[in-house]
Amino acid sequence: MRFRRGRWREIQIVGISMKQRQNTMSLLLSSDALAAFLPYGRQRIEEDDIEAVVAALRSDWLTTGPKVGEFEAAVCAFTGAQYGVAVSSGTAALHAAMYALGIGSGDEVIVPAMTFAATANGVVYQGGTPVFADVDPETLLIDPMDVARKITAKTKAIIAVDYAGQPCDYEALRGIADQHGLALVADACHALGGTYTGRKVGTLADLTVFSFHPVKHITTGEGGMVVTDNPELAARMRRFRNHGIDTDYRQREAEGTWYYEMTDIGFNYRISDIQCALGINQLRKLPTWLMRRRKIAGCYNDAFRDLSMASPLVLMANREHAYHLYVMRHASGVIRDKVFRKMREMGIGVNVHYIPVYLHPYYRRVYGYAPGLCPEAERAFSAIFTLPIGPGVSDADVERVVASYRRALAEVESHE
C-alpha cells in the first residue's frame, strides 16, 4: 500500500466491538500520521531471507522437496519435540491435529472463548462441537476450573491457547486431561519460544500447533506446523496433508516406483519448499527476535505499571512469555474505545484480540451460542487492546507508543 502526501485516506478500524464493526466505523487520518503508522505486528524480511527464497526458486524442488523436512527438523530442534509436520497454514495445522486425534461427529472439544476463530473452526471441520471455556481475567488464559466444568461424556480433547504468548497452566490441564482420558492440544500460534516451568512450548501437550503467518514470530508467508512426540499421530497428519495418500512424489521417485494408495480422505495442505526455505532462514533469527520482544514488553511493563485506568496482563512466575501480542486492559469498555480512537489518531496501530469466538454470527446461528456464556472473556473483549510489539519496533517507536498512550489516557481521564 502507498500513501501520497497531502491526501486523506480512510483507515478502517476492525474489531472494536461487534456493533461498531457492523457499522464499519472509519477514521480520517492525515498522510503525515499515515507515513508513521505503527502496526501492532508485521513481518521482518531481510536480504538473506530473500536470497534463501531465490535459491529455492532456482532448485529442483518448488514443493515437498528437501526444504520441508529441513524446516520440520529445525522447528523440532528449537522446541525439543520429536516430530514436525509442516502444512499450508496454522489453521490447516489445527485441522490436521483434530483429524489425527480422530475427532468426529458427536465429539466435543473444549476451547477457550478468547482466541482466534481458527482454534474452534478446526473442530468444526471434523464435524465435532467446540465447547467454550472461560478465561482467567488476569492472564486471559483458559481457566482449568472452567474446563473441568465443561467436560461431558462426549468430550474428547482440550485445546489450550497460549494467549498473547504466555503458556497456559499445563500442569493443571494435563491433570484434567489424564483424569478424563482426553487429548491435550496446544494452539501455540502465539507462543513459539515460550516456556512453562523450564519446559519448552512444543513439548507441553500431545500435539502443538504453530502458525507462520506474517504477524507471528517467524513467517513463511502462509504456513503452519504441528509438533508431537507421537510417531503415529505424525504419520496420520503427513497423509492428511497429502490427500490421504501414504507416500509423497519425492519418496516414490527415490524408490523408483509410481504406485501409491489413497488410504483415507485428506486434503492438499502441503507447504512449498519456497516457503520452507524462508522459514528455515527466519528461524535462525528467532532467538534474537524473542529477546527484542521481551525487551519491548519489559519497557511497556515498567511504563504502564502504575496507571489508574489501565493495566497490563499478569505474568505468571513459572513461565517465559513469547510476546506475540502485548495486551492492555482498561477500566471500562467506554474508556477502551476512547483511548483506542485517540491512539489511532496518533498513528499507533492498536488492535483488539479477540472477539469471543462464540459471539461470531456463525457460532450463534449454527450452535445457538449467546452472550453470557463466558463472562470473563466478554468483559475482557470489551476492555482490551493490543499495542505494537515485534523485532521491527525500535526504541524510538516504544517511546512514541508510551508517550501517546499516556497522553491518550490523560485526555480521557480529564473528561471522565
Ligand SMILES: *Cc1c(COP(=O)(O)O)cnc(C)c1O
Ligand atoms: C494465527 C492463529 C491461528 C491461525 O493461523 P493461520 O496460519 O493464520 O491459519 C490459529 N490460532 C491462533 C491463536 C492464531 O493466532
